[in-house]
Amino acid sequence: MRELDAVDRRIIDTMQGDFPICERPYAVVAGQLGIDEDELISRLDGLLADKVLTRFGPMFQIERMGGAFVLAALAVPEARYETVTELVNALPQVAHNYRREHALNMWFVLATENQAGIAEAIARIEADTGLPVFAFPKEREYFVEMKLEARL
Amino acid sequence: MDTIDRQLVLATQGGLPLVARPYARLAEQLGLSEADVMLRLQGLLDRGLIRRIGVVPNHYAIGWTANGMTVWNVPDDKVDELGGRVGALPFVTHCYRRPRALPAWPYNLFAMVHGSSREECSAKADDIRRLLGEDCLGNDVLYSTRILKKTGLRIGG
Numbered sequence: 001m002r003e004l005d006a007v008d009r010r011i012i013d014t015m016q017g018d019f020p021i022c023e024r025p026y027a028v029v030a031g032q033l034g035i036d037e038d039e040l041i042s043r044l045d046g047l048l049a050d051k052v053l054t055r056f057g058p059m060f061q062i063e064r065m066g067g068a069f070v071l072a073a074l075a076v077p078e079a080r081y082e083t084v085t086e087l088v089n090a091l092p093q094v095a096h097n098y099r100r101e102h103a104l105n106m107w108f109v110l111a112t113e114n115q116a117g118i119a120e121a122i123a124r125i126e127a128d129t130g131l132p133v134f135a136f137p138k139e140r141e142y143f144v145e146m147k148l149e150a151r152l
Numbered sequence: 153m154d155t156i157d158r159q160l161v162l163a164t165q166g167g168l169p170l171v172a173r174p175y176a177r178l179a180e181q182l183g184l185s186e187a188d189v190m191l192r193l194q195g196l197l198d199r200g201l202i203r204r205i206g207v208v209p210n211h212y213a214i215g216w217t218a219n220g221m222t223v224w225n226v227p228d229d230k231v232d233e234l235g236g237r238v239g240a241l242p243f244v245t246h247c248y249r250r251p252r253a254l255p256a257w258p259y260n261l262f263a264m265v266h267g268s269s270r271e272e273c274s275a276k277a278d279d280i281r282r283l284l285g286e287d288c289l290g291n292d293v294l295y296s297t298r299i300l301k302k303t304g305l306r307i308g309g
Binding site: 147 | 161165166167168170173175176186190193196199200201202204205206207209210211213214215216221232235240244245246249251253256257262294296297300301303
């Protein structure tokens with residue numbers, strides 16, 4: 001894993017939101033960080049290439065665009081875990097997928113452009129894997145703000 | 153959201169261009185003016201269709217190696233009040249009400265916590281349990297042991 005220096009950490013800590021909308025946004029942020037525009041761009045490029053950052057850009061609120069998001073889980077037999085992972089991950093509707101320690105040991109998020117897409121994706125996963133999908137749609141959101149400061 | 157907004161979403165869901173004038177680059181791709189692209193993006197932000205524009209770190213790479221999905225069984229008539237209070241804790245990054253799936257899954261409140269260790273996550277779960285008090289009818293913490301996929305959402309072209 002890449003070693004982060006103080007500038008990398010400042011970039012990660014200050015850029016988790018509020019990227020400006022103006023002609024030279026990198027120059028503005030670089031000015032706040034005390035580095036120059038080219039350095040900021042090349043560091044972002046490097047942090048993305050090294051997978052310290054998984055993304056840089058707008059975070060969309062898909063439900064407000066008519067889309068749907070559902071958290072879902074499977075209880076996957078250990079002997080079939082790798083195979084089922086490949087089947088589930090093959091669906092473009094699967095935005096992320098985590099292995100967790102529980103009888104329900106695979107947790108993934110389905111993101112689709114409309115509600116019907118969720119039912120289709122679930123039916124597809126059940127048919128492909130032969131396992132029942134447990135769907136946990138969001139009924140209410142109390143808080144969402146995924147911002148974590150760099151500790152390393 | 154009209155066709156142009158949709159094109160902007162498609163053009164930026166993989167990320168913003170890493171060039172000095174990223175909005176001009178997008179404008180070129182979409183056949184718009186730079187000013188149009190900026191106005192549209194600001195409009196999407198103002199309407200909440202974009203939550204924010206920024207970086208998404210890989211938690212593991214920046215030192216947050218433990219992540220626990222804490223799940224709680226609380227009375228249905230109190231879940232909204234309790235969810236609001238749990239969501240307001242400074243260390244909770246997501247907090248949602250979700251349906252139970254009885255008998256296998258009795259939990260109706262989900263709160264995600266992160267830490268550098270499981271002990272840190274576990275201490276945070278203890279804080280939530282104290283806040284819920286006798287309204288905690290059952291709980292669990294599901295630690296992640298592997299990221300199997302993480303691409304973020306993609307809508308079709």
